[in-house]
Amino acid sequence: MKPSMPLLVFTDLDGTLLSHSDYRWDAALPALKQLEKIGAGVILASSKTAPEIHQLREDMGLHHWPAIVENGSGRLEAQANAGKTDSIYARLCSVARKISANTGGGFRGFGDMDAREVSDITGLPVPSAALAKQRSFSEPGVWSGTAQEKENFLLALAKEGISGREGGRFLTLSFGGTKADQMERIIAEFAPHHTLALGDAPNDVEMLEAADFGVIIANPNRTPLPLLKGETSGRIQRTTLVGPEGWNAAVLAHIERMKL
Incomplete structure (x- = not known):
């Protein structure tokens, strides 16, 4: 009989496992190695595209685990190369551009930018920014209109079945589909003894609350998340260290606390 997986970790990337300023993750390497040693799984869960996550997953040695891509609107299977589906993305961008034009024109998505522009607003190198533009299911962008125009934009999108979610940097x-939706399916597939989720932004909230244990990673570059269900009981905790340093400390502390 196959032994039960002791722990399955779901983690956001930007501002969580990746540094907000330079996208490095080496500070989290001790915890990643310890997770591998105890037989735990690590699921990357991000608004990033499948091509972006494919490369990161390879670099981190996590290619044998599935990943949650484009904020939960898609999934990259274990060992799989990143493909691209154009039809959903093209329809999404078409509707969003039309509604934006009718509500003040404040939304500018990655599809409206070239790789250099995406590089400028993300801090990514141009080749990585080009991967960020290879989208299949979702469209991140920046908002330049008023708060009322933004509200009107989101209400009009909702009537077309489109949701808008605030992340660490973009709308x-x-x-x-959310990270928590994909998370539920992956948990059913791997049946871990328990789960841990780590994130820093509003689009991580469902994932943090759905896990057995959650960690909010400190990110001084954005407004802190409000008090979440589970914080008063200690099921969800917050770090003082930021980014991958906070991630590393939190994961190692969890492994020790659970005697794994």
Whole structure:
């Protein structure tokens, strides 16, 4: 009989496992190695595209685990190369551009930018920014209009079945699906003894609350998340260290606390 997986970790990337300033993750390497040693799984869960996550997953040695891509609107299977589906993305961008034009024109998505522009607003090198533009299910972008125009934009999108979610840097549009939705399916597949989720932004909240244990990673570059269900009981905790340093400390502390 196959032994039960002791722990399955779901983690956001930007501002969580990746540094907000330079996208490095080497500070989290001790915890990643310890997770591998105890037989735990690590699921990357991000608004990033499948091509972006494919490369990161390879670099981190996590290619044998599935990943949650584009904010939960898609999934990259274990060992799989990143493909691209154009039809959903093209329809999403078409509707979003039309509604933006009718509500003040404040939304500018990655599809409206070239790789250099995406590089400038993300801090990614141009080749990595080009991967960020290879989208299949969702469209991140920046908002330049008023708060009222933004509210009107989001209400009009909702009537077309499109949700808008605030992440660490961008407003991301999709036809639905959250990190927690994909998380539920992956948990059913791997049946871990328990789960741990780590994130820093509003689009991580469902994932943090759905896990057995959650960690909010400190990110001084954005407004802190409000008090979440589970914090008063200690099921969800917050770090003082930021980014991958906070991730590393939190994961190692969890492994020790659970005697894994």
